[in-house]
Amino acid sequence: MGTVVSIDVRTPLPPPALDAAIETAVAVLHQADEDFSTFRPESWVSRLRRGEVDLADCPEHVREVYRLAGRCRDATGGWFDPAWRRDGTLDPTGLVKGWAADAASAALIEAGAPDHCVNAAGDLRIRGAAGPSAEGSSAEGSGSGKPWRIGIVDPFDRGGLVAVVEGTDLAVATSGIAERGSHVVDPSTGVPASGLASVTVVGSDLTVADAYATAALAAGSDTGDLLAEFTRAGWAWLTVTTTGRIRAGKAFPGQLAAGRQQLGMPAL
Known part of the structure; x- marks a missing residue:
């Protein structure tokens, strides 16, 4: 998939069991690459x-x-579209990374490692707890331990954050133009996305969150109705415009960076 995936397991396991769990998840990721990569002619x-x-x-x-x-094409009114290449072919690249991370997460759970984070180049599936709570261990993966803290990178300062998301069972997908350039386009025109520097979508399914973040970035300055629909459907979101203005839905499960809040940028 032309990217890097990291796996962070917090479930206390004997080293052989931990190695086996990670190897199983890595095998799932490699299979996804073999099946869906546009860089592989045999996929x-x-x-x-x-x-x-x-x-x-x-x-x-x-x-x-x-x-x-x-389904994501229909749910986003075409802002996410597997026909985005406009050459008569279908390419689900905009959600495959999230799908692969979800599949790797499921493999870790099956292998007995319910407390983990799978990070597919900024699209994250967090499960269980990041560590034991003050009262005891989170070894059972109940989500009652210490929550994960996920930093949302500032698209204008890769060393800074615009927000921090907290949770024990979340999918967090971010799509942006700063790091890779305008790799997301308006599916109806083929014109590179503009108006938004990054979009983060948070929910329970990383495949869908990945697609929705791509759709919102493609919509750019026209994203208002789409984000309102995401909110009605129970999804949380945060956007950063190309001028640096931050907006977040009321249900966003985290806090904006203090410096950004002091600038008076709204959390809507």
């Missing part, structure tokens, strides 16, 4: 785009990713 996505196979020929998990992409 299912590449073969589909060349017309060598039909979607019906693909494994069920590949078909499911394409179904999810279609």
